[in-house]
Amino acid sequence: MTIDSATSARTLRLQVENVIEETSDAVTLVLSTPDTDRPAPFDYRPGQFLTLEIPHEEDRSVARCYSLSSSPDCDDRPAISVKRTPGGYASNWLCDNAAVGLTLSALRPAGSFVPSRWDKPLVLVAAGSGITPVLSTLKTALAVHHERAC
């Protein structure tokens, strides 16, 4: 899959602004869009994901989805958190190669794993890298819908 590197209605060019080593096998990549000066470079809802184009020597690139672990209501910049999959290509490539200044192409945020309403109690269950959309939802729920700090 090749994502057009120019920003378009469906695609984004992302730049890594910060790399946070969360654990020995997981990193958070804080992202910006170098083609815009907006502080919040794109709109997204808690629970949505980006589809990243990861360079690959033989296939040119591969596409993988990563949920936004940041909250659009709490965090200045969007972020994804990637956990190494043993034997996996893209997750290990990102953990090994993501550095400040790296640019990647992506499809704009997608997905409907978003609470349909916020005025009812939420029960959130997650395991492994599945924590990422839940973290975004939890931060948003606490900050915006219970008037607590992020």
Ligand SMILES: Cc1cc2nc3c(=O)[nH]c(=O)nc-3n(C[C@H](O)[C@H](O)[C@H](O)COP(=O)(O)OP(=O)(O)OC[C@H]3O[C@@H](n4cnc5c(N)ncnc54)[C@H](O)[C@@H]3O)c2cc1C
């Ligand atoms: C909507 C969505 C959101 C996601 N959000 C996140 C997230 O926030 N964070 C996160 O870390 N992940 C997330 N994922 C998972 C992510 O998209 C990738 O699937 C994950 O990183 C593994 O990709 P990989 O390229 O590293 O592994 P792959 O290269 O796809 O390999 C996956 C597994 O298959 C095995 N394998 C590969 N090729 C073969 C073969 N030929 N024969 C046998 N076995 C093989 C590998 O050893 C590995 O165990 C999400 C997925 C989806 C669909």
